[in-house]
Amino acid sequence: MSDIVHAGDAPKPVGHYPHARRVGGLLFLSGIGPRDPASNAIVGNVHDAEGHLISYDIDAQCRAVFANVRAVLKASGARWEDLVDVTVYLTDMAHDFKAYNRVWTEYFPDPAAAPCRTTLGITALPTPIAIELKCIAHLPEAR
Template identity: 40%
Template sequence: MKTAVATDKAPAAIGPYSQAIRVGNLLFTAGQIPLDPATGQLVSGDIKAQTRQALKNVAAILEAAGTSLAHVVKTTVFLKNMADFAAMNEVYGEFFTAPYPARSAVAVASLPKDAAVEIETVTLIPEKD
């Protein structure tokens, strides 16, 4: 059975999709771009600022589902420009610790709202004691 997860601490879905879907003890987040959840606008700044906001949005969704970045097992990072990889990776390292999630990073032609980065995750939801 699948269950939608949503929070107002991350940008609302801007189409026919869920912020995240829980299936068993796994949570699949929709790709998060660097939107400010309060305004719905793309944050200003470079790839570091945009990566930071995208990961904050992911973290808010995970929290709403009862999990955290510590339980992420897989990420996919979409970059508008692969030249931004090192700067994105620097910020990414601020949010994750070893053992790091498995990750794919790919360059794409464009992203919604002309964002520089989009990040999606697959995350374990730990059983409650």
């Protein structure tokens, strides 16, 4: 049996799926991107007059992704410290990994307390975002 989580303070999923699902003592978050929860706009994207993407700010997208992960964790009864595994998808590994890694160390300054992490370079994501996170957290039985 599992419990579905919908986080009111996180952007709506871009497909027909929940923000997260609790199974036993684990919380599985769906892929989370850098959308603004209020406007659904992609944080850090710059478009030309015709609406074509011309640039993006990876730093801003990283921070937005972390904020959205926090919102889903909070709605699930979990905390940042409960993260145990994070898979990172970057659409431009060569250009964005260094900036992403720098932001990661701000949010997880102690490597011994950080979750496990895998970072993958991919060619595209379903929407024009440069980063997406897939996370697993452990839910303590009682706080």
